[in-house]
Structure formats: structure tokens, C-alpha cells
Amino acid sequence: MPPAEVLKEWDENTAKIARIYHAHEAHVSELEVLLERLGLHGCILKGTGLSHLHPVPERRMCGDIDLWVAGKRDDIIKAFEDAGIPIYDIIYQESKAGIFLDTEVEIHFHPSKMYNPFSNARLQRFFEKNSPIREDTTITYPDAKFNAVFCMAHMFRHYLEGGIGMRQMLDYYYVLRALDPADREPVMKTLKQLGMKRFTASVMTCVQYNFGLEDEYLLCPPDKKLGGKLVNDIFNMGNFGVMDKRNYSYDGETKWATFLRKNRRVFSNLRYYPREVIWSPFARVSQYVWRKVKGYL
Secondary structure (H helix, E strand, O other): OOOHHHHHHHHHHHHHHHHHHHHHHHHHHHHHHHHHHHOOOEEEEHHHHHHHHOOOHHHOOOOOEEEEEOOOHHHHHHHHHHOOOOEEOOOOOEEEEOOOOOOOEEEEOOOOOOOOHHHHHHHHHHHHHOOOOOOOOOEEOOOHHHHHHHHHHHHHHHHHHOOOOHHHHHHHHHHHHHOOHHHHHHHHHHHHHOOOHHHHHHHHHHHHHHHOOOHHHOOOOOOHHHHHHHHHHHHHHOHHHOOOHHHOOOOOOOHHHHHHHHHHHHHOOOOOOHHHHOOHHHHHHHHHHHHHHHOOO
8 A cells, every 4th residue: 555645645636636526517507507698509528528438527637617619709709798708818719718716717619620721621520510519408518429539639739739648548548438339430530531540549559558448449550659659758748748848938938939939849740740730830820810810919
């Protein structure tokens, strides 16, 4: 057994995680009432939704609440602002909303995005076609097929931009176990079309090596070389790359320096994922121009 002081710390952390989980569940109920009042419909993405796949949901550490809302971006923003709810940090796929004092809420206009405009168009078509949002229910949760594509795209972007943690891999482990066998081939076909075949193979290595996922649940054969790199990167960089010095800004860093630093970080994976990486600077510039024109900066 671990030392008593270690067990005590684990017990305290477990209780803290459970409190946060129950607070998030209460907030989801409040969001449901809010959306109904605003005449909107949505679904819960990522952490709060994926926790329901875990054997003990309240032990899955949650961060913020991600709410994908159906409709046009401008209409959604106006609906929240008319209700007296501040919307800020608006970017292509999401914005922050000042709804709760103790929990950050991100309002998604799109579940995720990709740098490559052609891949991004395919991804958005997949989201529209497989959207779990329904007119007869205010808030829903995505099914495993949707999550198998959405979570992979989300991890891929964060891996290129800064880094991901083992928590995202454990989530994907449970997504794969929940996925209908009949959906594995269609999901893998979609991931290939989105240019994520190699990244998917590396994720298969990670979930099998770290969590012992059986072969029958894999989407494709693991890529041990890329998978080994992914596992090392996760342990060396930390969740969202908090331990990766390439992500650190410095006092007085200019916007141009930030632009170069972030692109250097993405381009470190050029040899592995060129189809996505090469579009990074163009995507960042177009995002900046779009935000400037819309008055979001």
C-alpha cells in the first residue's frame, strides 16, 4: 500500500473531483432551463458529457462546461447578450460565456475545427449530419459514433497546438468501448478522409499500451513508432502542454513573436502530419482578420 499521507492526499483529491462533478451536473440542469427560456437547443461536449461513459462518472476530473448550441453564430450571441449574459473571447468555433461564477462555460458554434480548409469543411458536414441536437429536447449528449470523430479531431488540434494529457486518452478508451462494432469502419473511413489516419493509429497505440484496450475495439492497427512518440509527448508536455517550454510566452512578447512561436510549435510535426500542419499559418491569419473585421478583438 502507498504511505498513509499519499492515500490521504488521494482521498482528498477524489472528494474534490466528486464535488466539482456534482456542481457541473447541477449547472447543466440550470443551462437546460436557460436554453429553454432563450428558445435554443444544444448538447454537452467533452468532459461533462464523456464522464457518463466512465464506470464512476464522479471520479472523472472536469474542467469547464462545453455547450454546443444549434443556430447561427450571430443569433446565438444576440440571444445570450439580450438575456444579460456577457459573451467574450469569440473565435470561429466557440466563445466564453459569463453564466456561472464558479464554472467556466464555453459556447460552441462548431464542436471543433481543423486548419486545413478542405478537411474542416468535411468535419463540419460530419457534425451537421450526425448532430445529436434535437428540437424536442433542450440539451442532449453525443453518441459514441459522434464522439469517436469529434474527440479525435479535438485531440489532434490540441496535440498540434500545445499538447494533450492522458485524461483525453482515457476518455477515448471509453468512447471506443462504447462504440457499436458496426460503426467502427464508417468512423475510420471518416477519420481517413479528414487526414487523421496516422494520428488515429498513434492513439490506438497509446490506449492499448496504457490502458490495455483489446484488439477488438481498435479502429485500425496501432502505429508503434508514432504512438511511442505520442506517449512520450504526453508525459513530457503535460495536459495542454503546460510543461512544454515551446508554449511559454515572455513579458513583452509581441503579436508577431507569438504568431511565430505558435507556428514553430505546430511545424515541429510537419514531417508526421503535413496535410494539416502546412495550413496552420494561413488559418491563424484568416482567424485574426475575421475577428478584426467582426469587432471581436
